[in-house]
Amino acid sequence: MKDCFVMKCGGSTLAALPDAFFEDLRILQEQGLIPVIVHGGGPAISDTLGKLGIETEFVNGLRRTDERVLDVVEMVLAGQINKEIVRKIQCSGAKAIGLSGVDGHLIQAEPVKNAHEVGLVGDVTNVNGELVQGIVAMGYMPVIAPVGIGADGGQRYNINADTAAGAVASHIGVERMIVVTDVPGILKTVDGEKRVLPSVTVREIDEMIESGEIYGGMIPKVRAAVQCIQGKVREVVIVNGSEPAVLSRVLREGGIGTRIVRN
Ligand SMILES: Nc1ncnc2c1ncn2[C@@H]1O[C@H](COP(=O)(O)OP(=O)(O)O)[C@@H](O)[C@H]1O
Numbered sequence: 001m002k003d004c005f006v007m008k009c010g011g012s013t014l015a016a017l018p019d020a021f022f023e024d025l026r027i028l029q030e031q032g033l034i035p036v037i038v039h040g041g042g043p044a045i046s047d048t049l050g051k052l053g054i055e056t057e058f059v060n061g062l063r064r065t066d067e068r069v070l071d072v073v074e075m076v077l078a079g080q081i082n083k084e085i086v087r088k089i090q091c092s093g094a095k096a097i098g099l100s101g102v103d104g105h106l107i108q109a110e111p112v113k114n115a116h117e118v119g120l121v122g123d124v125t126n127v128n129g130e131l132v133q134g135i136v137a138m139g140y141m142p143v144i145a146p147v148g149i150g151a152d153g154g155q156r157y158n159i160n161a162d163t164a165a166g167a168v169a170s171h172i173g174v175e176r177m178i179v180v181t182d183v184p185g186i187l188k189t190v191d192g193e194k195r196v197l198p199s200v201t202v203r204e205i206d207e208m209i210e211s212g213e214i215y216g217g218m219i220p221k222v223r224a225a226v227q228c229i230q231g232k233v234r235e236v237v238i239v240n241g242s243e244p245a246v247l248s249r250v251l252r253e254g255g256i257g258t259r260i261v262r263n
């Protein structure tokens with residue numbers, strides 16, 4: 001998957017992504033740089049759960065998930081959000097196919113270690129790389145919703161989208177993962193001013209989590225990044241999706257967002 005990269009698109013930024021972002025995806029696809037997209041949608045899930053009167057709660061960044069919540073997670077991620085992204089990509093003139101991790105056993109999962117606290121939340125055990133390769137070979141960019149499927153084929157799992165994207169990147173063997181979110185990178189207070197760190201190492205990340213400078217939704221992003229750079233993935237870059245031509249700039253120029261590198 002030499003000419004592919006994984007892009008994770010967070011729910012925090014999806015609605016705000018300008019048309020130019022999807023235009024950029026089309027240009028990259030035409031140039032043979034194929035994005036494999038894994039998306040989130042946490043805010044939309046919370047919104048729909050709220051409308052249905054179902055209470056929701058997060059334990060260390062993971063949504064406590066029972067069958068009723070899982071129905072809503074699958075409906076919102078694999079239905080609403082996934083198809084919205086596919087439509088926007090197609091409107092830009094590019095070709096995309098939307099799937100969830102359930103389709104073709106794309107994301108195989110098992111219960112997380114703390115399932116007694118969070119319920120039907122999954123960790124990725126395997127990714128059907130052949131399916132991703134097949135879709136890319138047909139000229140489409142895969143758009144993947146992070147719902148996983150158990151080994152028995154019957155149980156679904158809710159998977160944090162950062163975790164799912166990191167696992168897809170590791171398993172299909174891309175060199176780069178780009179995490180698109182609502183901040184311009186990892187911010188650190190220097191001389192009383194918040195600045196974007198151009199790059200961070202695994203050690204600096206551990207220190208920033210320890211000190212509380214990295215918190216909340218940034219934690220699963222950096223954890224997923226740290227995990228995938230232990231393998232074939234060379235770097236993970238965290239960027240803001242509203243910046244012009246952000247993907248092309250990461251891939252061609254660098255010098256934007258925060259790069260997470262091995263050391
Ligand atoms: N050091 C940090 N630098 C930047 N953002 C941070 C940091 N620590 C925590 N955050 C928070 O992480 C958020 C991004 O995570 P999240 O809201 O889960 O986004 P997404 O929906 O894109 O996954 C930022 O909006 C910010 O509030």
Ligand SMILES: CC(=O)N[C@@H](CCC(=O)OP(=O)(O)O)C(=O)O
Nearest residue numbers: 011040041042062063159160161
């Ligand atoms: C287990 C778990 O917490 N799953 C997430 C899946 C969506 C997600 O991760 O979306 P963002 O990237 O927008 O946060 C959830 O239910 O919200």
